[in-house]
Amino acid sequence: MNKLALYARLMRIDKPIGTLLLLWPTLWGLWIASNGHPHPAVLLVFVLGTVLMRSAGCVVNDYADRDFDPHVERTRERPLASGKVTKKEALILAAALALTAFVLVLPLNRLTILLSFAALFLAASYPFTKRFFAIPQAYLGIAFGFGIPMAFAAETGSVPTVAWIILAANLFWTVAYDTEYALVDREDDIRIGIRTSALTFGRYDIFAVMLCYAIMLAILAFVGIELQRGAFYYAGLLAAFFIMLYHYTLIRNRDRMRCFRAFLHNNWVGGAIFLGIFLDYL
Numbered sequence: 001m002n003k004l005a006l007y008a009r010l011m012r013i014d015k016p017i018g019t020l021l022l023l024w025p026t027l028w029g030l031w032i033a034s035n036g037h038p039h040p041a042v043l044l045v046f047v048l049g050t051v052l053m054r055s056a057g058c059v060v061n062d063y064a065d066r067d068f069d070p071h072v073e074r075t076r077e078r079p080l081a082s083g084k085v086t087k088k089e090a091l092i093l094a095a096a097l098a099l100t101a102f103v104l105v106l107p108l109n110r111l112t113i114l115l116s117f118a119a120l121f122l123a124a125s126y127p128f129t130k131r132f133f134a135i136p137q138a139y140l141g142i143a144f145g146f147g148i149p150m151a152f153a154a155e156t157g158s159v160p161t162v163a164w165i166i167l168a169a170n171l172f173w174t175v176a177y178d179t180e181y182a183l184v185d186r187e188d189d190i191r192i193g194i195r196t197s198a199l200t201f202g203r204y205d206i207f208a209v210m211l212c213y214a215i216m217l218a219i220l221a222f223v224g225i226e227l228q229r230g231a232f233y234y235a236g237l238l239a240a241f242f243i244m245l246y247h248y249t250l251i252r253n254r255d256r257m258r259c260f261r262a263f264l265h266n267n268w269v270g271g272a273i274f275l276g277i278f279l280d281y282l
Helices: 005-008 017-033 039-064 088-106 112-129 136-145 148-156 161-184 186-192 198-226 231-252 256-279
Strands: none
Touching: 005 017, 005 039, 005 088, 005 136, 017 039, 017 161, 017 256, 039 088, 039 112, 039 148, 039 161, 088 112, 112 136, 112 148, 136 148, 136 161, 136 198, 148 161, 161 186, 161 198, 161 231, 161 256, 198 231, 231 256
């Protein structure tokens, strides 16, 4: 396999679910901040930036986990874990991706540029939180949702309280779907000493996932009330609610493959909520 193909695998180009889970909350923020009319140039910057930063985050994640991944069934063939890509190559690739994303942000206002440094720090530091945070998924939720305050900054020049409230909703959503993901690797994580929400929640893991889903929807419903949104907005939340109920049927027995299916299916949760927001402002 040539190096470009290996780099693409390292960036998870072949697995777009992470990009989508990062993109949906960013789009929520852009549409709400702009009252349904985001500037086309800003929209393009955020879409491309999302792809680049997710790719950079995957490279950093594999670098941080390079000593753990060879011992996990699902990850042992990743390019860095298998030795097909060197540590130096991974660091250069991550730096190039992050730098390109930063260049994209430069035409935007000063506040957005300043927030981009915080976003970079969150993305780069998240992989290391699995060593000592009981629920590293909460940290991931902030990292994956930081496009929301950045979107408000880019569209309005400020970050109002509602932006941070939407970020909180994304935090609970991330804990929910990434706990589903963590259930897949539970046994491996116990053996190698990685800390995850699936282990922290213990026998209450399924309850915790559904509770986080419920809190996320409650927060977004509160946002809808505060912003005086209409029926389409709440229809999007209702659609997301039924999708979450379907996830319960997948994860309740903790079957690894069904938990992974539930994780992947969260793309439809984010998409349903965005469609509701889009149609409501339309």
